[in-house]
Amino acid sequence: MCLKQFAASRLALAGLPLSFLLLLAIAPLCRLLAEGGMQFHLDLLSDPYLRGRLWWSLGQAAATCLACVLVGVPLAWLLARYRFYGRAVVLRLLMLPFVMPTLVAAMGVLALFGPHGLFGVNLQDTPWLLLYGNLFFNLPLVVRAACDGFAQVPASRLAAARTLGASPWRAFWRVEWPAALPWLLSSLCLVFLYCFSGFGLALILGGQRYATLEVEIYSLVAYELNLADAGALALLVLLVCGAAAAAYAWLARRLATAAKAEPLPLRPASNPLERLALTLAMAVLLLFGGLPLLAVCWRGLGAASSWLALWDEDVRLALWNSARFTALTVLLAGGLGLLHAFASGRSLAMRAAMFLPFIISPVCAAFGLLLLYPQWSAASGLLLGAYALLAYPFVAKAVLAALDGQPAHWAAAARSLGASPWRTFLRVQWPLLQPALRRGLAFAAATAVGEFAVTLFLSRPEWLTLTTLIYQRLGRPGQANADAAMQLSCLLMLLALLAFWIIETAGGAGAKEGDRADAAQSE
Incomplete structure (x- = not known):
């Protein structure tokens, strides 16, 4: 009877999220497949323009993966060893x-390498602008994953290789690299997925000449109403x-079986x-991960137009909509x-x-x-449902990982002491x-603060958000509009940092203790 009740409660919990996925993900996906499946044929790619968009989408994603490996692996090794x-x-x-948000990153890249950029180099209408933006988003992901991979190397195995006469370089290739490779490959699958299906960065930094397939889909729907080719x-x-996600799932499953033993101190x-190498590593991370954000702040604070002039009706509406959405x-x-x-x-x-x-x-979802x-x-x-569709997996994934990590005997001990299931949940889990x-x-x-693609497809004028307002200001001529876009990007970054601050407060004490331990050991 208890098993039947447990199964029934699990089924009841699954009903709402599964229904939500059916209505806002699976059914729209089937409709999209029906729209494009009847029209999809090889003749579509015989168009040189569309074929060029496909090859560029694949090429910039692959180039970003290669750059992340060449730059990120040495950085990760230094972070994992020192x-x-x-x-x-x-x-x-x-x-x-x-x-x-992607628009903040795009504005930061433009502030560095766009017209009137801080570095005095205009890379607009070149592929390098989008590739740099891709590195901003994805290099930290690869560095963190590879760093965790290098931390899995058993100290005894590496010591045995060195004892048998292997040079540091040979020990790296024969012992350390195989341990970190599954972590690295799984992160590269995600990088390819983010770059190939990215929209905001490609729209702002790629322009018409280096538009990706995602931007082309938006253009076909918004400007030409060509639903067949867009589908x-x-x-x-x-x-x-789907192929990239399948590869990621396979690699993640293989990664989950890896055992951690005797981590290297x-x-x-x-x-x-070695100190010079660490200094250069921090400089590279600053170049690709910090300068775009600092450039947004610099250009926003130093804009010719005053912040009071920015506070008009559109900005108030955008702030209110972004906050409530x-x-x-x-x-x-x-x-x-x-x-x-x-469930x-x-x-x-x-x-x-x-x-x-x-x-x-x-x-595709929108x-x-x-x-x-x-x-x-x-x-x-419908707009809020699309926002929730893109955002709720982060919550489910985090909570499920925490549930998996809870010792089963704690709840069993509470039940054995007479606690009801509800009290056990409230007091233990x-x-x-x-x-x-x-x-x-x-x-x-x-995710909700910086969402851009869904808003462009489904938004109405009265639902103006900061992301769409920045895009509107960028499309208008004049330095005043460019300054206003930078100032709005600062506001958008502040909203995103507020969410990041919540993450920091959840683990702030542990991080401080880690810093104190690092400092004590260095002394």
Whole structure:
């Protein structure tokens, strides 16, 4: 009887998130496939322009992966092997680009290398602008993953290789590299997925000459109303993203079976060459991960137009909409994420369904919703539902990881002492879940603040947000509009940093202790 009740409660919990996925992900995806599947044929790619967009989309994603390997692996090795004051802070700050809205990153890149850029080099209408923006977002991800991979190297195995006469270079290739490779490959799958299906950076930094397939889909729908070709291209994007996601799932599954034993202890930089290498590593991280954000602040604070002049009706409306959409999205994502996590248990199907919104790009998701529910395109509920669809997997993933990490005997001990299931949950499980829930909600809030593609497809003038207002100001001529776009980007960055601050407060004490330990060991 207890097993039947448990199964029934698990099924009841799964009902709402599964229904949500069916209505806002699976059904729109099927509608999109029907729109593009009937029209998809090889003749579509015989068009030199569309074929060029496909090859550029694949090429810039592959080039970003290669650049992340060449730059990120040495940085990760240094972070994994040496200790220095502030190392824990550096590792946590590697998450910062991930929670930054794409428009903020795009504005930072333009402030550095666009017209009138701080470096005096105009890279607009060149492929390098988009590639640099891709590195801003994805290099920290590769560095963090590879650093965790290098930390898995067993100390005894590396010591045995050195004892048998292997040089440091040979020991790296035969012992360290195989241990870090699964972590690196799984992160590169995500990098390829983010770059190939990215929209905001490609729209702002790529321009018409270096538009990706995602930008082309938006142009076909918004400007030409060519739904057939847009659906066919969206189907092509889904096929490529699905293949990349399948590769990521396979590698993540292989990674989950890896055992961690005898991690190598960190050592201080003992000679000038090692200290120089660490200094150069921090400089590279600053170049690709920090300068765009600092440039946004510099250009925004130093803009010729005053901040008071920026405070007009459109800005007030955009701030209000961004704040309320984010708050409502956090509430929806929190409820759906908790239900999905609790309903998942050991179910492989439920755990796989959690990653469905990650596979579908925001452009494809918004396009599918527009095709399936045209009568609701003017309803704010559809926009909020799309926001929640993209945000709630962060909550579900974080909470499920926390549930997996809870010792089963704690809840069993509480039940054996007479606690009811509800009291056991409130007094034992819930306090342990709160840090993970806060982190998931923070990522969900950051996703909602910076969401751009869905807003362009489904938004109305009265639903103006900061992201769409920045895009509007960029499309208008004049230095005043460019200054206003930089100032609005500062506001958008502040909203995203507020979500990041929530993440920091959840683990701030541990990070401070890590810094103190690094400093004490260095002395």
